[in-house]
Amino acid sequence: MPRSTTNQLVDRIERRGLVRRGSPETDRRVILLRVTPQGKQVAESLYADVSRRLPDVADALRPQDQQALRALAVQITDRHMPGPGSGDGSLSVVC
Structure with a gap:
C-alpha cells in the first residue's frame, strides 16, 4: 500500500477514535x-460478524475454494487479529 494511502487510512481511523498515533x-x-x-x-x-457470515459465503464456493478461503482467513487472523493477552494492542510502522 502506498505511503499516502496508508496515511489517509490512519488519519480516518484516528479521527473516528479507533486508534491513537505516536512515535517513540x-x-x-x-x-x-x-x-x-x-x-x-x-x-x-x-x-x-465476519465469522457468522463466512459459512454462508463459503457454501457458495467449490470445495477447493472453500479450503483456500479457510486457509487465507486463518493466515489473516493469525497475523492481524491477536488473541487476548497476546500484546499491548499496538502496531509499529517505519516510514
Whole structure:
C-alpha cells in the first residue's frame, strides 16, 4: 500500500477514535498505532460478524475454494487479529 494511502487510512481511523498515533523517543521514523477501547470494540464486532457470515459465503464456493478461503482467513487472523493477552494492542510502522 502506498505511503499516502496508508496515511489517509490512519488519519480516518484516528479521527473516528479507533486508534491513537505516536512515535517513540528513540526513533521518530516509527509511527506507533495503539488501538483505543472503542477501536477494540469495533474490531471485535467486525470479526464476530465476519465469522457468522463466512459459512454462508463459503457454501457458495467449490470445495477447493472453500479450503483456500479457510486457509487465507486463518493466515489473516493469525497475523492481524491477536488473541487476548497476546500484546499491548499496538502496531509499529517505519516510514
